[in-house]
Amino acid sequence: MSIDMSQFNDVFFEESQEHLDEMEHLLMDLDLEDPDPEALNSVFRAAHSIKGGSDIFGFKALTGLTHVMENLLDKARKETITLSVSIVDLFLEMIDVLKSILSCYRNDSEIDWELVGVSTRRLEDAVKLTSDDDVAPDDESGFGFFESPIIKEEVEAFGFFDNEENQDEVTNAEDDEGFGFFDEEVEPTSSVVAEANEDASSTQANTKVKAETNDTQNTNNLVDIKSLKAEQTKPKKTQKTADSSNESSTIRVETSKVDTLVNLVGELVITQSMLNMIEEEVDESISEKMLIALVELERNTKEIQEAVMAIRMLPISFVFNRFPRLVRDLSSKLNKSVELKLEGATTEIDKSLIEKLADPLTHLVRNSIDHGIELPEDRLKADKPEKGSITLQAQQKGGSILISIIDDGAGLNRERILNKANENNIPLPKNIKNSDVWNLIFAPGFSTAAEVTDVSGRGVGMDVVKRNIESLGGRIEIESTASKGTAFHIHLPLTLAIVDGMTVDVAGEIFVVPLVNIIESIQPEQNQIRLIKNEPLLWVRGEYWPIIPLGQCLSVENSIDDPSKGIVVLVESAKKRFGLLVDDLVGQQQVVIKSLERHYKRVPGVAGATIMGDGSVAMILDVESLSNSVTSQEYVQQAEAI
Amino acid sequence: MNQASSEIDNSIMDGQEFLTFILGDEQYALDIMTVKEIRGYEAVTKIANAPPFIKGVLNLRGDIVPIIDLRIKFEVGKVTYDDFTIVIMLSIANRVVGIVVDGVSDVINLSLKDIKPPPEFGVAFDSQYLHGLARVEDQMVILVNIEALISSDELGLYESNRDLGVRENNNELA
Numbered sequence: 001m002s003i004d005m006s007q008f009n010d011v012f013f014e015e016s017q018e019h020l021d022e023m024e025h026l027l028m029d030l031d032l033e034d035p036d037p038e039a040l041n042s043v044f045r046a047a048h049s050i051k052g053g054s055d056i057f058g059f060k061a062l063t064g065l066t067h068v069m070e071n072l073l074d075k076a077r078k079e080t081i082t083l084s085v086s087i088v089d090l091f092l093e094m095i096d097v098l099k100s101i102l103s104c105y106r107n108d109s110e111i112d113w114e115l116v117g118v119s120t121r122r123l124e125d126a127v128k129l130t131s132d133d134d135v136a137p138d139d140e141s142g143f144g145f146f147e148s149p150i151i152k153e154e155v156e157a158f159g160f161f162d163n164e165e166n167q168d169e170v171t172n173a174e175d176d177e178g179f180g181f182f183d184e185e186v187e188p189t190s191s192v193v194a195e196a197n198e199d200a201s202s203t204q205a206n207t208k209v210k211a212e213t214n215d216t217q218n219t220n221n222l223v224d225i226k227s228l229k230a231e232q233t234k235p236k237k238t239q240k241t242a243d244s245s246n247e248s249s250t251i252r253v254e255t256s257k258v259d260t261l262v263n264l265v266g267e268l269v270i271t272q273s274m275l276n277m278i279e280e281e282v283d284e285s286i287s288e289k290m291l292i293a294l295v296e297l298e299r300n301t302k303e304i305q306e307a308v309m310a311i312r313m314l315p316i317s318f319v320f321n322r323f324p325r326l327v328r329d330l331s332s333k334l335n336k337s338v339e340l341k342l343e344g345a346t347t348e349i350d351k352s353l354i355e356k357l358a359d360p361l362t363h364l365v366r367n368s369i370d371h372g373i374e375l376p377e378d379r380l381k382a383d384k385p386e387k388g389s390i391t392l393q394a395q396q397k398g399g400s401i402l403i404s405i406i407d408d409g410a411g412l413n414r415e416r417i418l419n420k421a422n423e424n425n426i427p428l429p430k431n432i433k434n435s436d437v438w439n440l441i442f443a444p445g446f447s448t449a450a451e452v453t454d455v456s457g458r459g460v461g462m463d464v465v466k467r468n469i470e471s472l473g474g475r476i477e478i479e480s481t482a483s484k485g486t487a488f489h490i491h492l493p494l495t496l497a498i499v500d501g502m503t504v505d506v507a508g509e510i511f512v513v514p515l516v517n518i519i520e521s522i523q524p525e526q527n528q529i530r531l532i533k534n535e536p537l538l539w540v541r542g543e544y545w546p547i548i549p550l551g552q553c554l555s556v557e558n559s560i561d562d563p564s565k566g567i568v569v570l571v572e573s574a575k576k577r578f579g580l581l582v583d584d585l586v587g588q589q590q591v592v593i594k595s596l597e598r599h600y601k602r603v604p605g606v607a608g609a610t611i612m613g614d615g616s617v618a619m620i621l622d623v624e625s626l627s628n629s630v631t632s633q634e635y636v637q638q639a640e641a642i
Numbered sequence: 643m644n645q646a647s648s649e650i651d652n653s654i655m656d657g658q659e660f661l662t663f664i665l666g667d668e669q670y671a672l673d674i675m676t677v678k679e680i681r682g683y684e685a686v687t688k689i690a691n692a693p694p695f696i697k698g699v700l701n702l703r704g705d706i707v708p709i710i711d712l713r714i715k716f717e718v719g720k721v722t723y724d725d726f727t728i729v730i731m732l733s734i735a736n737r738v739v740g741i742v743v744d745g746v747s748d749v750i751n752l753s754l755k756d757i758k759p760p761p762e763f764g765v766a767f768d769s770q771y772l773h774g775l776a777r778v779e780d781q782m783v784i785l786v787n788i789e790a791l792i793s794s795d796e797l798g799l800y801e802s803n804r805d806l807g808v809r810e811n812n813n814e815l816a
Contacts, residue, residue, distance in 0.1 A: 556690075603690060611706075615701055616685070
């Protein structure tokens with residue numbers, strides 16, 4: 001009987017990735033003075049899970065490396081070695097190696113065996129170095145310490161061994177409950193058999209067990225049991241391990257299932273608004289009853305919708321957590337001293353956004369360290385603290401999420417950017433504003449780094465960052481002050497699926513304006529309107545607003561073009577504020593965003609489409625791209641001067 | 643014979659089924675496997691600044707689907723919309739698009755020997771969008787390579803250098 005193991009590969013990859021992330025996270029948080037034994041245990045368990053899993057699935061490169069790593073970790077957690085920065089660094093490097101091996105397996109690409117070999121040797125050296133001053137572990141723990149020959153004989157009966165060349169302990173192990181702790185120092189390949197048995201037999205200690213290793217789930221359970229037992233044998237440390245069971249409160253669900261749910265709720269919202277429309281037509285006798293039911297339904301729909309959206313929401317720490325490591329590595333590589341501050345890491349954000357945020361954010365943080373933060377001596381000269389600081393900040397602002405990457409470095413160099421723009425033949429207006437200069441760095445192929453390093457400078461990054469953010473329906477802004485620092489602000493929609501909108505009418509066609517952009521709607525008086533160079537401006541409470549006639553903009557015929565006859569919706573985009581002239585307001589409602597690009601292509605001025613209660617399609621306006629047709633910002637200033 | 647069939651687009655298989663439809667006075671046919679459904683013409687929502695032959699989009703069970711009128715694009719027949727105007731919903735490369743036609747008539751089964759290479763001129767469509775010609779019951783049927791036509795830059799339905807990855811992602815969000 002053979003079971004196709006490959007069907008479990010994905011689960012294994014997913015879990016191993018999580019284990020590696022967890023290990024990295026725990027190691028980063030480790031206090032070297034007083035290491036938390038439970039944290040070390042968790043690291044050990046994670047390494048062990050990967051070892052066990054990879055062995056079963058035949059990913060030998062992972063098995064070999066994690067095996068040696070486990071030896072070292074085991075010593076660390078038993079406090080037979082003292083952790084030092086160099087050992088933690090070694091572990092972190094090994095985690096990187098494991099990650100790359102993992103992705104090789106995942107992508108079916110060639111394994112760099114040389115790297116594996118070198119890494120394994122480095123770890124083995126570390127083990128040897130530390131094993132000299134190895135103290136015999138406490139007897140009360142009941143662990144056995146066997147040499148490899150013994151394992152080969154006993155492995156069928158025993159689960160857990162830890163042979164550390166300490167033969168005196170043999171009797172001790174045989175006296176105990178029947179499980180020992182073996183950690184063979186044999187070569188990874190020959191340990192395979194022992195490993196497979198080890199996982200299985202640990203469940204029932206002394207009894208002979210057949211290898212039940214045909215299922216990852218099974219393996220995981222076994223691993224858990226194993227670690228539990230390991231804890232039982234160490235009564236001194238159990239009090240800190242009580243929280244190991246909290247994983248059971250979550251379940252792993254495929255994203256596609258959640259997406260289906262979100263889509264269905266979207267349909268429900270549409271049906272809901274359909275019913276609302278029908279309600280207006282029903283006979284008076286049942287109208288009231290129906291209205292009550294509808295209000296109830298509406299509330300339920302809204303609650304379901306919020307609950308479903310909440311499933312997709314994850315704290316942004318999922319992205320942020322990778323940065324302490326990145327900053328640590330990169331700053332030491334560049335001989336810079338950088339402190340990373342994370343703020344608002346619990347802010348929740350749509351899962352699909354999380355996945356796509358990682359790359360742009362990584363790029364921005366790398367840029368800040370490489371280009372933004374100066375070398376310590378330069379900082380001291382500039383009267384700044386030696387240690388630079390980078391702040392990653394997330395906060396919810398109304399219906400959107402604001403993520404900022406703020407550094408206290410040198411700031412963007414206006415001259416250098418302008419020179420580079422000239423080199424690249426980018427046409428520049430006279431007296432270009434700082435904010436426009438900063439935006440130049442988003443041009444493709446634009447890099448002002450003096451030389452190309454492996455960190456940055458190839459100029460492929462910023463335009464990709466901008467594109468990535470825009471593809472998420474967001475926008476990015478730069479603030480920069482010379483020698484004070486630079487801040488990148490990324491605005492993202494809270495969710496990509498449903499938006500609160502105001503429906504407006506333009507010559508019989510319905511459009512949806514996202515509520516987040518709307519400031520207010522007014523019916524202007526004739527005397528509030530002023531024409532400057534034939535561009536209408538609207539005077540509202542001491543401010544001039546440029547007006548975009550929506551009908552003209554979207555080529556709708558027969559729309560009202562006299563602002564005093566229609567309604568002006570005052571909206572706000574990233575940097576511009578303007579008024580949209582429409583014929584009439586229809587109402588406010590939640591709409592489900594449907595992609596136009598699914599079956600068609602991107603339409604300028606339109607963010608997507610939605611389905612109205614009557615089944616017809618309405619376009620959702622993209623205020624951001626509509627604002628591009630506002631040219632009259634200067635006129636506003638002129639008008640204010642008048 | 644052999645030579646003739648070698649000039650025919652080799653994407654056609656022997657015994658393939660085609661749906662015939664009418665544009666103006668001509669009989670056309672397209673690969674039936676691309677047809678998702680056939681329905682009557684109904685009101686669409688206009689797309690801002692789109693060319694006239696792109697009529698707009700409609701809601702096909704939750705999907706926003708563009709509708710194009712080949713009669714306008716290729717200037718064949720009279721452009722009228724009445725109860726008999728038909729929309730053929732096509733599913734091509736995972737995308738759905740509707741084409742407005744004057745009518746659908748039949749499903750025909752063609753073997754390779756029935757198909758002649760397309761003429762260079764005399765047909766509204768450029769020959770690169772044609773598989774060939776076939777004679778069915780004394781009538782000439784023009785076999786349209788509908789996949790080539792729909793995804794052509796000439797129609798401009800899709801962004802030509804679009805990043806597939808991005809599109810997939812957008813699907814998830816739709």
